[in-house]
Amino acid sequence: MDKKLNALRDKFLSAHPISPEIHARVLAELDAIEHRHQVRVLFACESGSRGWGFASPDSDYDVRFIYVHQPEWYLRVEAQRDVIEVPISDELDICGWELRKALQLMRRSNPTLFEWLDSPVVYREDAPLAARLRALAPDFFSERKGRWHYLAMAKNNFRGYLQGETVRLKKYLYVLRPLLAARWIDAGRGMPPMRFADLADAMVDEPQLRAEIRQLLAIKMAAGEAELGARFEQIHAFIEGELANEQPPADFKRPVGSEAALDALLREAVWPAPIAAAEAG
Missing domain, CATH: 3.30.460.10 (Beta Polymerase, domain 2)
Structure with missing residues (x-):
């Protein structure tokens, strides 16, 4: 690089x-x-x-x-x-x-x-x-509604944009971000932060995945919105694993507003x- x-x-x-x-x-x-x-x-x-x-x-x-x-x-x-x-x-x-x-x-x-x-x-x-x-x-x-919202967003973007060998790179972030937000909710942290960096820092422990996310971000920030590229294997495997291993939602507490x-x-x-x-x- x-x-x-x-x-x-x-x-x-x-x-x-x-x-x-x-x-x-x-x-x-x-x-x-x-x-x-x-x-x-x-x-x-x-x-x-x-x-x-x-x-x-x-x-x-x-x-x-x-x-x-x-x-x-x-x-x-x-x-x-x-x-x-x-x-x-x-x-x-x-x-x-x-x-x-x-x-x-x-x-x-x-x-x-x-x-x-x-x-x-x-x-x-x-x-x-x-x-x-x-x-x-x-x-x-509502943890339950938030989790459903983010997982549905991740599934739709993954199925709609990341199925080929060449993909629109920005769509990885439109899947990663909601998946990490769902992870945040499952960890009992409440409302997920808006900034992707905060989600990634808190919810991604795997060194190889972190490195590939940083590489993707660097390319995304230097290239145009429509930039195409080859799959990121670590990111792709992480997304597939998260979606395949989705568990039933926990018994979340109800809002008290x-x-x-x-x-x-x-x-x-x-x-x-x-x-x-x-x-x-």
Whole structure:
């Protein structure tokens, strides 16, 4: 492996490349969304490979956000659209969930929302509200649902993309990451971290497998999203073994989150001034 790949291999542990120009562009897009839709963005992060820590040079920027409407929006008889999607422009892929939808998904233990809240790349946030969301998340995390989500993702990607002798290299990471997340849950560690490096460091003990994962990451971070290559034998054998030896889920504990806490957070986000005035009185 040449010096460039060695450098990239060592860099991957903290690789979340967002240039100042892209950061400023994302903030400008969020400002435009607020003006266009008359909403307030409460939280915005990276959700894709740049958040996971294995972006290619041509990876998109997958910006995800949570927003709240003006109070009148919540007083309509008919349900309104609760997603904002911006047409993909160049490398920016931006979409968001309305806060009530996000809280409903938290109540249902949605792994994607938990990953957003753990993203190492945060563009904007209402710090007190984001802290409350992160504090509530563990109480609503279902080990059973999380495990099912990650194993299904691993199986689908493995069967769909890694069956030939030549494979799309990035798909290995789209199988490895959910498999390691399932391992994390089975080990009783709770919500898996979003960063792939954290999962790999904690859940991969085999030296040869660790070395091959580092090699794969170095190639992935230097090559394009569509890069093809020969199988990685250690990684392939690990994936096949994990999927073949899957055990029935343990008797996981049930989430203990309080819906009243979610209701209170929603009320305070939608009507912060009246609630603050009432409390002061």
